[in-house]
Amino acid sequence: MRQRDFHFYLRIVVRVILGFLFLYAALDKITNPQKFAEIIYNYRLLPIELLNLCAVIVPWLEAFIGLALLLGIWVETAALLLSGITVIFIILIISAILRGLDIECGCFSLDAAGSLVSWKRVAEDILILAGGIYLFSIQK
Amino acid sequence: MVIAAALFALLFNHFSPRGIPLITPHRQIVAGARQTKVPIFQNRRQILASRQNVSIHAPEEIDLETAYRHFQNYSAIFVDTRSAADYRAGHIPRAVSIPLETLDYSADLLPDLPRNETLISYCDGEECAQSIDMAVLLSELGFTDVYFFFGGWDRWQSAGYPISVGDQS
DSSP states (O other): OOHHHHHHHHHHHHHHHHHHHHHHHHHHHHHOOHHHHHHHHHHTEEEOOHHHHHHHHHHHHHHHHHHHHHTTTTHHHHHHHHHHHHHHHHHHHHHHHHHTTBBBBBBOOTTTTTOOHHHHHHHHHHHHHHHHHHHHHHOO | HHHHHHHHHHHHHOTTOOOSSSSOOOOEEEEEEEEEEOOOOOOOOHHHHHHHOOOOOOOOEHHHHHHHHHHHTTTTTEEOOOOHHHHHHHOTTTTTOOOOOOOOSOOOOOOSOOTTTTEEEEEESSSHHHHHHHHHHHTTOOSSEEEEEETHHHHHHTTTTBBBSSSSO
């Protein structure tokens, strides 16, 4: 019984934290899509034609995930999407690091001085991923 | 949920003044032996603004030797588009630092210069496109003799040409 209470509260905490994080991360990108497109371009992975489409859709997907987690609706779906998207981010960041690219991460803020890709970013994303998997795996 | 987000995204993008074209516009730039696609990152507002500048003088690429000749002859002003930190670590002597990544696009660049001044922009090297973006930007601001040195800092440095270090140009 106590075990269950613990998970009940932890679930809410993780939900709210991840929800805020994703909403926050989405905000800057939504208001500045062409800057985000440029950041995706710097990763040199997507065909040029697709950059803008990605820059338009991904931030809103993040926002919807964040909102769903915050409001507590569709939590499982949102957590699954969050985990999937975070796995992609992790792969992208690691590939950028391995290729020696010295580029902005575009993770949370589009600020130029903000944040370059680094192992610290990977660690953050792994934490987020852990939260996502937790939310997805734990039963209501 | 993905579909909802995508629909919402497309709708928002369609009506926002900061919306962007869904397929990234780009221009073909012939740089050296190869053709490169350079994406144009502009939102709706910027696209409208650039349409009003009907006749802009298209910037052209120059190679290492031409850049160096301009350097020796004092016949052009170099514009370093890399970050302030990169500039500090080393740049072409007398180059002006205008980091593109922190640029305030509403500002008039190099306001004191006559518009027929020869300008040469550069960034790291062939992997970056800021030199081209800067050249286009300067052209749009009315400069008529703008070039981009596509080989950039990499080529300049490996050629063993003079460099300056620190904040001073």
